[in-house]
Amino acid sequence: MAGSKPLSRFWEWGRNIVCVGRNYAEHAKEMGSALPAEPLFFLKPSSAYVREGSPIVRPYYCRNLHHEVELGVLIGRRAQAVPQDAAMEHVAGYALCLDMTARDTQEQCKKKGLPWTLAKGFGSSCPVSDFVPKEKIPDPHKLQIWLKVNGKLRQEGDTSSMIFSIPYLISYISHIFTLEEGDLILTGSPKGVGSVEANDEIEAGIRDVVSMRFKVVQGTEPRSLKGV
Numbered sequence: 001m002a003g004s005k006p007l008s009r010f011w012e013w014g015r016n017i018v019c020v021g022r023n024y025a026e027h028a029k030e031m032g033s034a035l036p037a038e039p040l041f042f043l044k045p046s047s048a049y050v051r052e053g054s055p056i057v058r059p060y061y062c063r064n065l066h067h068e069v070e071l072g073v074l075i076g077r078r079a080q081a082v083p084q085d086a087a088m089e090h091v092a093g094y095a096l097c098l099d100m101t102a103r104d105t106q107e108q109c110k111k112k113g114l115p116w117t118l119a120k121g122f123g124s125s126c127p128v129s130d131f132v133p134k135e136k137i138p139d140p141h142k143l144q145i146w147l148k149v150n151g152k153l154r155q156e157g158d159t160s161s162m163i164f165s166i167p168y169l170i171s172y173i174s175h176i177f178t179l180e181e182g183d184l185i186l187t188g189s190p191k192g193v194g195s196v197e198a199n200d201e202i203e204a205g206i207r208d209v210v211s212m213r214f215k216v217v218q219g220t221e222p223r224s225l226k227g228v
């Protein structure tokens with residue numbers, strides 16, 4: 001049961017993972033997407049979580065797995081239709097997160113007008129760092145987030161460049177559905193997203209706060225699905 005586990009192990013709670021897309025202008029540009037007038041968001045299942053020590057598994061149907069480094073905001077208190085000026089009272093803390101994306105699958109989904117679940121919601125699509133209590137981050141809009149693949153810097157972004165601020169996102173989402181204690185909001189990726197292959201090592205961090213490492217492995221097609 002969710003309430004019996006400490007919030008610092010939020011990945012064990014089985015709560016919602018709410019992802020915001022196109023929240024950095026330069027990332028929207030590199031994807032050839034228009035800037036959103038209102039937040040775009042989608043969900044990952046809670047079984048998408050993966051922690052350091054376990055690998056990121058590239059889905060068998062994916063030929064182009066992309067990394068997206070994002071700041072995660074952990075909800076500490078139920079938020080239902082909260083105004084922006086009260087939104088931060090519902091935050092317990094933060095985590096560094098990856099929104100792993102099967103980019104080729106996503107392109108197909110976009111073309112066919114299908115949801116992004118196959119592209120964004122596969123097992124291990126949400127690697128997360130240790131929990132960082134909010135007292136350790138006086139201003140979440142003044143953080144540098146970065147990501148390296150095999151030691152080479154691929155992404156470096158400043159959370160001050162978000163199009164929609166954290167209070168705006170919490171308020172906006174909480175007017176659509178109730179955010180529960182243990183829910184995590186991924187706030188969107190800065191520019192520099194790119195491919196990873198099996199055996200690559202991803203290292204990512206929030207400068208001076210937290211970092212994490214993950215290995216990528218290739219998933220195999222389940223026998224039972226062959227020919228379906």
Ligand SMILES: CC(=O)CC(=O)C(=O)O
Pocket residue numbers: 019020021022023024027031068099101187188189
């Ligand atoms: C184009 C995307 O995949 C949107 C997204 O996830 C983002 O972080 O931006």
Ligand SMILES: [Mg+2]
Pocket residue numbers: 019020021068070099188189
């Ligand atoms: Mg993303």
